[in-house]
Amino acid sequence: MANCEMCGKESELFITDIESTRMNVCSGCAGFGKKIRRIEPEIKTHKQQKQQQKVEAAQKEPEIIQMIVLDYPQIIKRKREQMGMKQKEFARFISEKESLLHSMEVGKFKPSLKQALKLEKMLKINLIEDVEETKPEFAKTDSGEGLTLGDFIKKK
Ligand SMILES: [Zn+2]
Incomplete structure (x- = not known):
């Protein structure tokens, strides 16, 4: 907030015509002269501009997220078979529990990013992919989940 040019008080200011001189x-x-108009506080518009810039930046840069590839069970199993190892040996080789390896090979357990990274390095396989996060408005149209033919008819 600015200060009054006459009394110095910090307050909402008005452009006022006082004896032919415009003062804030x-x-x-303002009672001493003729009030012309209120001065809009600048701080607010500045903030709004900043917020708008933030929103624009967020829209321009889609978020890249790392995801475990869908066919990780086959990739791990194939690699193990290529190396000619049984699950027990292979589990020891990658220093994971045999039960965990089994769960991964049947697709019951999706490795964490950390685990996948370790496996990628050890086995020279690719388990992680970069995915552009879809925006909510697109995701809605992409998956027609929960929509039945009846819903489409009702909407028309
Ligand atoms: Zn004043």
């Missing part, structure tokens, strides 16, 4: 004064001092 508080509502109290």
Whole structure:
């Protein structure tokens, strides 16, 4: 907030015509002359601009997320078979529990990013992919989940 040019009070200011001189004064001092108009506080518009820039930046840069590839069970199993190992040996080789390896090979357990990274390095396989996060408005149209033919008819 700015200060009144007459009394110095910090307040909402008005452009006021006082004896033919335009001054920015508080509502109290504006009584000495002819009030022209209120000065819009600048701080607010500045904030709004910043917020808008933030929104624009978010729209321009889609978020890249790392995901475990869908066919990780086959990739791990194939690699193990290529190396001619049984699950027990292979589990020891990658220092994971045999039960965990089994769960991964049948697709019951999706490795964490950390685990997948370790496996990628050890086995020279690719388990992680970069995915552009879809925006909610697109996701809605992409998956027609929950929509039945009846829903489409009702909408028309
Ligand atoms: Zn004043």
